[in-house]
Amino acid sequence: xxxLQKLYERIIQRxxxxxRELDFDAExxxxxxxxxxxxxxxxxxxxITTDHPLNLxxxxxxxxxxxxxxKCRVSNSLLYKSDIRGDELKREGASFQYQGFTIDLNxxxxxxxxxxxxxxxLVHNFSHDPETPEVFFIKDTLAMDYANIHGAPTDGAFLGPxxxxxxxxxxxxxxxxxxxIQAGEISHMKIDPGTIWVHxxxxxxxxxxxxxxxLKKYASVVAGDRPHGIIFDFIEEHEEAFQRLFDAxxxxxxxxxPKTASLDRYAVVLPNTTIADNVLISQRAYLENSHIGKxxxxxxxxxxxxxxxxxxxVTAHGAKIIESDLESDVxxxxxxxxxxxxxxxxxxxxxxxxxxxxxIDIDAPLHIPKDHLVWGLIRNDAELEQxxxxxxxxxxxxxxFNRGNLHFEGNGYxxxxxxxxxxxxxxxxNGAFFNGENNTGHAQRNQNLSLNTIQPFQFGSMKGLYPNxxxxx
Amino acid sequence: xxxLQKLYERIIQRxxxxxRELDFDAExxxxxxxxxxxxxxxxxxxxITTDHPLNLxxxxxxxxxxxxxxKCRVSNSLLYKSDIRGDELKREGASFQYQGFTIDLNxxxxxxxxxxxxxxxLVHNFSHDPETPEVFFIKDTLAMDYANIHGAPTDGAFLGPxxxxxxxxxxxxxxxxxxxIQAGEISHMKIDPGTIWVHxxxxxxxxxxxxxxxLKKYASVVAGDRPHGIIFDFIEEHEEAFQRLFDAxxxxxxxxxPKTASLDRYAVVLPNTTIADNVLISQRAYLENSHIGKxxxxxxxxxxxxxxxxxxxVTAHGAKIIESDLESDVxxxxxxxxxxxxxxxxxxxxxxxxxxxxxIDIDAPLHIPKDHLVWGLIRNDAELEQxxxxxxxxxxxxxxFNRGNLHFEGNGYxxxxxxxxxxxxxxxxNGAFFNGENNTGHAQRNQNLSLNTIQPFQFGSMKGLYPNxxxxx
Numbered sequence: 009x010x011x012l013q014k015l016y017e018r019i020i021q022r023x024x025x026x027x028r029e030l031d032f033d034a035e036x037x038x039x040x041x042x043x044x045x046x047x048x049x050x051x052x053x054x055x056i057t058t059d060h061p062l063n064l065x066x067x068x069x070x071x072x073x074x075x076x077x078x079k080c081r082v083s084n085s086l087l088y089k090s091d092i093r094g095d096e097l098k099r100e101g102a103s104f105q106y107q108g109f110t111i112d113l114n115x116x117x118x119x120x121x122x123x124x125x126x127x128x129x130l131v132h133n134f135s136h137d138p139e140t141p142e143v144f145f146i147k148d149t150l151a152m153d154y155a156n157i158h159g160a161p162t163d164g165a166f167l168g169p170x171x172x173x174x175x176x177x178x179x180x181x182x183x184x185x186x187x188x189i190q191a192g193e194i195s196h197m198k199i200d201p202g203t204i205w206v207h208x209x210x211x212x213x214x215x216x217x218x219x220x221x222x223l224k225k226y227a228s229v230v231a232g233d234r235p236h237g238i239i240f241d242f243i244e245e246h247e248e249a250f251q252r253l254f255d256a257x258x259x260x261x262x263x264x265x266p267k268t269a270s271l272d273r274y275a276v277v278l279p280n281t282t283i284a285d286n287v288l289i290s291q292r293a294y295l296e297n298s299h300i301g302k303x304x305x306x307x308x309x310x311x312x313x314x315x316x317x318x319x320x321x322v323t324a325h326g327a328k329i330i331e332s333d334l335e336s337d338v339x340x341x342x343x344x345x346x347x348x349x350x351x352x353x354x355x356x357x358x359x360x361x362x363x364x365x366x367x368i369d370i371d372a373p374l375h376i377p378k379d380h381l382v383w384g385l386i387r388n389d390a391e392l393e394q395x396x397x398x399x400x401x402x403x404x405x406x407x408x409f410n411r412g413n414l415h416f417e418g419n420g421y422x423x424x425x426x427x428x429x430x431x432x433x434x435x436x437x438n439g440a441f442f443n444g445e446n447n448t449g450h451a452q453r454n455q456n457l458s459l460n461t462i463q464p465f466q467f468g469s470m471k472g473l474y475p476n477x478x479x480x481x
Numbered sequence: 482x483x484x485l486q487k488l489y490e491r492i493i494q495r496x497x498x499x500x501r502e503l504d505f506d507a508e509x510x511x512x513x514x515x516x517x518x519x520x521x522x523x524x525x526x527x528x529i530t531t532d533h534p535l536n537l538x539x540x541x542x543x544x545x546x547x548x549x550x551x552k553c554r555v556s557n558s559l560l561y562k563s564d565i566r567g568d569e570l571k572r573e574g575a576s577f578q579y580q581g582f583t584i585d586l587n588x589x590x591x592x593x594x595x596x597x598x599x600x601x602x603l604v605h606n607f608s609h610d611p612e613t614p615e616v617f618f619i620k621d622t623l624a625m626d627y628a629n630i631h632g633a634p635t636d637g638a639f640l641g642p643x644x645x646x647x648x649x650x651x652x653x654x655x656x657x658x659x660x661x662i663q664a665g666e667i668s669h670m671k672i673d674p675g676t677i678w679v680h681x682x683x684x685x686x687x688x689x690x691x692x693x694x695x696l697k698k699y700a701s702v703v704a705g706d707r708p709h710g711i712i713f714d715f716i717e718e719h720e721e722a723f724q725r726l727f728d729a730x731x732x733x734x735x736x737x738x739p740k741t742a743s744l745d746r747y748a749v750v751l752p753n754t755t756i757a758d759n760v761l762i763s764q765r766a767y768l769e770n771s772h773i774g775k776x777x778x779x780x781x782x783x784x785x786x787x788x789x790x791x792x793x794x795v796t797a798h799g800a801k802i803i804e805s806d807l808e809s810d811v812x813x814x815x816x817x818x819x820x821x822x823x824x825x826x827x828x829x830x831x832x833x834x835x836x837x838x839x840x841i842d843i844d845a846p847l848h849i850p851k852d853h854l855v856w857g858l859i860r861n862d863a864e865l866e867q868x869x870x871x872x873x874x875x876x877x878x879x880x881x882f883n884r885g886n887l888h889f890e891g892n893g894y895x896x897x898x899x900x901x902x903x904x905x906x907x908x909x910x911n912g913a914f915f916n917g918e919n920n921t922g923h924a925q926r927n928q929n930l931s932l933n934t935i936q937p938f939q940f941g942s943m944k945g946l947y948p949n950x951x952x953x954x
Contacts, residue, residue: 056938056948057938057939057940062948255729256728256729457939458935458936458937458938458939459936460933460934460935460936461933461934462931462933463931463932463933464931465529465530465931466530466930466931467530475529475535475952475953476951476952476953477950477951477952477953478949478950478951478952478953479948479949479950479951480948480949480950480951
């Protein structure tokens with residue numbers, strides 16, 4: 009057994025120890041996520057700029073994925089196609105606000121991952137945990153395909169495919185397939201598949217549960233088998249287009265990208281796509297025959313196909329927008345699957361918020377009026393009626409209501425405000441509001457990223473593993 | 482002025498300080514070697530295996546070239562297309578023999594380059610200096626196109642284009658265009674262009690001077706201008722074939738490479754070329770329509786075109802073999818230019834040694850009998866007669882003789898033996914004698930090199946410079 013295989017088994021054991029109280033065995037789900045005998049066939053890459061103090065280290069036996077942008081420090085870890093971006097890491101001397109506390113930072117913020125396996129996994133942003141403002145860590149964590157860990161210390165955990173933990177601290181938990189959790193400090197919990205849970209103490213609690221039988225059709229995983237469903241099939245169908253990005257050193261420049269916008273080297277852009285000012289297209293985004301309006305951002309692993317986005321649209325990590333027309337300021341959350349069809353287009357009105365992990369799968373045209381929140385599974389007008397609410401109506405709610413599979417508690421006004429504020433922050437950070445002089449963001453600053461590639465050892469007991477690399481500016 | 486430009490000017494100044502007593506100004510020769518505004522358009526690469534403890538560091542402002550294989554530590558340095566290989570670096574605990582001394586090594590041998598600019602430059606092998614057996618350093622050194630530094634601490638020096646310093650320690654010296662120096666410890670010397678000097682104290686002294694007027698036609702440089710001549714034109718004509726090696730990530734595998742041979746990822750191989758067992762084809766070698774016989778090695782920057790090499794042939798760094806037939810065991814030294822033509826092929830008999838920096842430029846077939854040493858400029862039978870000697874005749878010389886531009890002193894037997902021993906070592910180190918089990922060398926071990934690429938910063942004051950990278954196994 010070589011070092012890579014040993015490492016992988018050690019990590020699975022660690023995760024299982026963490027999850028022992030939840031009576032969960034990660035092993036049968038883990039087989040096939042990373043195929044050790046395949047690992048030496050890939051190469052990884054990492055992006056550096058002088059703006060991002062990248063400092064990769066892979067202690068002992070790190071296996072590098074791709075695109076670490078910002079500090080890092082990995083230990084005994086197995087990362088695969090990872091995108092540990094950390095491009096908003098806090099700097100020494102900065103201060104971090106948390107519930108009235110002003111926390112001064114003694115050091116530059118680090119990312120620090122230990123004994124972890126992360127497969128095809130995104131880890132972004134910065135630590136929102138006031139207890140570790142300088143370290144953005146993940147330990148003993150196994151994450152399946154297309155899982156997202158967003159802005160969060162994440163202890164021993166198992167994330168199912170398409171699971172998202174957002175802005176959150178999470179300890180020794182199992183997050184089910186296609187579940188979205190933004191709930192602060194949770195631990196020792198086993199989250200069922202298809203759970204959409206947004207909780208802010210004393211403010212609001214949004215809790216939606218996808219129907220398990222209906223969800224299976226889109227994304228499902230059983231022990232011992234690979235994940236399957238329409239969303240997996242969709243991704244596999246589009247996989248080939250990414251291959252040439254990895255086969256060629258220089259991708260031909262797309263003429264129509266404005267100077268104020270940024271198109272990642274590892275994004276797929278197929279005709280006829282137009283990109284407006286202040287747009288950010290992230291790595292592994294897939295654009296085909298679409299218009300990306302001014303100030304929009306298309307985040308990692310998103311797909312925008314045969315669609316028109318009017319401007320200031322956020323397409324979050326892993327969101328898929330097909331045959332859709334989005335008016336300006338529409339937000340489409342993580343891993344949402346907006347599955348319009350030819351002759352059955354989806355239209356979303358100005359300012360709408362599509363909750364993370366929403367599935368819209370239609371066979372007739374559907375129109376979502378402006379300033380609405382939509383969630384869950386929507387396949388027709390009746391389901392839209394059940395799984396949406398206007399901001400005005402939601403803001404008026406002060407206690408609790410049920411609507412279909414949704415249970416909402418708390419202050420609707422605060423909920424809408426929290427979301428809108430975050431969207432505004434995302435647009436701002438990404439450079440949507442750049443005016444030629446001020447308000448630069450990732451769209452303006454990422455333009456000239458240096459991309460380095462690394463290849464694992466090709467033979468011997470270290471086959472498939474990488475040496476440690478330290479980068480210092 | 483950006484950091485890259487500042488760095489370059491600082492290095493030129495350092496070199497000039499070192500060379501002040503020789504009344505030499507490196508500046509007018511340096512312009513154009515590295516064009517700072519071009520530097521951010523390239524990428525560099527480095528090869529790693531678990532057999533070679535590569536440990537790159539570029540202190541402060543290193544600019545990386547390519548293919549550092551083995552330890553390294555660069556400081557304030559500017560490297561460009563460099564190939565600092567060090568794949569025979571000595572290890573801690575090993576012992577190094579020098580003139581009857583057995584020197585035990587306290588540490589792994591390092592390469593350690595400081596304040597240097599090396600452009601399109603090879604630095605190979607290990608330190609032959611008994612005073613620094615653990616460090617293989619080069620300081621304050623400016624080297625022009627296709628210069629070679631081979632196995633040698635090299636203090637403040639200026640190497641002209643196609644200059645070679647071999648197995649040697651050299652301090653504060655200027656080595657002229659197309660000069661080859663293998664003379665132990667030399668310092669404060671200004672070597673004229675076209676000097677071939679091989680000196681071993683109390684054993685032999687080989688000293689040949691190319692005719693300056695004739696040499697100009699092949700390789701020449703004047704202050705303030707780029708180098709020119711037939712050899713430069715030849716290289717430029719073949720430059721394009723290398724471009725695709727850098728443009729594609731995966732080069733199609735050439736079916737005909739035996740399992741015991743090794744073909745570098747960054748070598749050019751054009752039809753119809755055959756590669757036999759135990760062959761080593763190094764990076765930036767160029768092969769076209771040739772047969773490379775068993776146990777041969779084609780070293781960095783060499784060209785073998787329309788030629789047949791029978792086996793156990795060494796084609797040293799930068800040697801060019803065109804329209805030639807080489808019997809087995811022929812050695813072609815550094816930067817030699819064997820310029821046969823269609824209908825005017827060059828034939829070299831078994832066991833011959835073509836001295837480094839030999840030019841053979843013929844318009845009628847030429848036949849060199851077996852077991853001969855050849856040197857200098859040879860354009861016809863008469864010049865061959867003047868610039869060659871059979872090993873038997875040379876071995877018989879015990880004092881001194883002159884022959885054309887050659888002055889030879891000392892023991893001819895020792896001269897032939899020293900050369901033959903070295904050739905044998907080169908073949909052995911490269912795996913020529915691998916028998917399926919024993920005698921592995923670079924040909925067998927380099928097969929599965931991992932290749933990583935690095936790109937300089939694309940904007941800001943660091944534009945064109947690289948961050949520091951430390952690799953630890």
